Amino acid sequence: MQLDERKYTILQAIIRTYLETGEPVGSRTISKYTDLNLSSATIRNEMADLEELGYILQPHTSAGRIPSDKGYRLYVDKMMEEKEREVEEMKEILLEKEDKMDHLLKQAARMLATNTEYAAMVSAPQYHRNKLKFIQLSRVDFNQILAVIVVEGNVIKNRMLTVAEGLSDETLLKLNILLNTHLNGLSMEQINLGMIAAMKQQAGIHSDIVAGVIDAVAEAIKADEDLEIYTSGTKNFFKYPELSDHERASELITTFEEKQLLSELVQDNLADENNTGIQVYIGNETPVQGMRDCSIVTATYELDEGMKGTIGIIGPKRMDYEKVVKNLKLLKNQLDDLYRK
């Protein structure tokens, strides 16, 4: 048995109706809804076939049909574009160029959640191909040295170092020059043990300062270790009965609170090189444990060369995919443009 054109049309009608109403769809509804002019009995026969093909399911014997994951997948891949969406008024998306990145991203998440009425996440950009740009040691207190490390992409890392006894300005200058001449322009891979040893030797009694700085450099470069993720709209889970029984809600909320659990999503997204921009995970396809009953739609944005982050929406499988994709694209474009100018 094949998915011929008529079955395809019927399936499409079922899914669209279900997305609108959230209720299982019966044969009579489809018989009226489509312009196929078929009786409900015929539709019933076709529905039985579609069920056999795995595109739809029956929650119980005497209920209508709902789409299966396979059905949703077909919808997202093939049917979605075809529907000419009425241009709908959308709350203006506006991102002020805030100087604080964290505020900006938090704001972005909030906006996504408000506009879509689903839960939203935004990951802070990951910095790749990081090279050391600049190191600066300064005396702050008698026995405290501040090391400032700037890497490509203008990520800044501060590290306070305590020294046993005061350093003269001259010594400090020497150390500054030592560190900068040896390390500037290098990537993590290029900094090797031999180099470090050589520097330590040159630093003499101040080798522990060199060690501290190297340590801070390492941390600044592998900043992705503690990937920041901002979320918003957790309460929207409650809008969809299929997600809001205690057990499920509890799991979803925990996942959303312990944001590290969402990092899979970010990894997955960034890893995908030939990423067209939008990725859809339906039900079991999700890389995040505890969200098997949801659909997740993500997009990757790029703030600056190599600074990529992920934005995403989590909602019920019967989410309004068009709206979600539209919102994500809009935000992605705004973020892409933000620092490009």
Next chain:
Amino acid sequence: MQLDERKYTILQAIIRTYLETGEPVGSRTISKYTDLNLSSATIRNEMADLEELGYILQPHTSAGRIPSDKGYRLYVDKMMEEKEREVEEMKEILLEKEDKMDHLLKQAARMLATNTEYAAMVSAPQYHRNKLKFIQLSRVDFNQILAVIVVEGNVIKNRMLTVAEGLSDETLLKLNILLNTHLNGLSMEQINLGMIAAMKQQAGIHSDIVAGVIDAVAEAIKADEDLEIYTSGTKNFFKYPELSDHERASELITTFEEKQLLSELVQDNLADENNTGIQVYIGNETPVQGMRDCSIVTATYELDEGMKGTIGIIGPKRMDYEKVVKNLKLLKNQLDDLYRK
């Protein structure tokens, strides 16, 4: 009518029983529970009086009684200490001296939530009495200057400034000296417009750099504007039916997600000078909108001189106050000691 000793005893019995069971308490239960040797009928009379006095309420006509906010308040103020709590095995609280403050505090919140089975929050310390310690301008790129500002308590603020054309090392040095000689050691209040104008004049064509630095200084000092708050255990709200209907849960979760809404709590807590250490808010007493059905217990910790933060537990009014207070005290002590050594 007065709260005589017998009424007091009965009230105590009612509240304790309710805390244990979470069910409205009937007269017969109390008649058996206490060693007053009174019949249920007598208890009923006393209960009617206690209700009139406002210490207990009846959810509906033919139900037992539950404590009112006023009842809980009396319990927390007067009755709590009297109960000798069996020393209960508690999961060991252990805070590694993590070098990253945010990890440490997040971890602390998680621990509180796990131990108590309520929702927990931890605020990052607020830095008070901030004076400027040190300013450093460095060239990073041809047209980019990095300003590093260190204030008392070693809070560090970075600000990237873009300049129209390159600056000579000499000019940079001059600006550094200008800024440091004028500003070091001053508090926010001491930096006035006249001073800024004078510096701008001396800076000549580089007055915009001075302006940028002043701006960053202002931000560094009023860092409390974006007070960091870490939360954990949101899902614990679901453990208590009185908090987990959709409406209430939705509100609680939103408050917990938009952490700024919890800042009232922190303000309130830090403002209270003669704070004995633990503060209890019952029901309507809470400073946080949307938590009127909860009780909140908070404590203040002090990492270093003037670096105060708040830790807190949010749960149902019928929470195990002793356990909560005990946990907060334990954590508070650990945090207090952490950087003191």
Next chain:
DNA sequence: TGTTAGCACTCTAATTGGTTGAGTGCTAAC
């Protein structure tokens, strides 16, 4: 051969009414 009308059947959701049990308030007696 594909389509349709019709019918028996299934299952959920909502409604109803009855029962149970916990708990109360009140009164009269101790």
Next chain:
DNA sequence: GTTAGCACTCAACCAATTAGAGTGCTAACA
């Protein structure tokens, strides 16, 4: 002042019923 006793209230539970939506199947139709 205390208590026994009784009538009353109310939520919670259960079973039975009903209504309605929807199905699958069969037989007739074009």
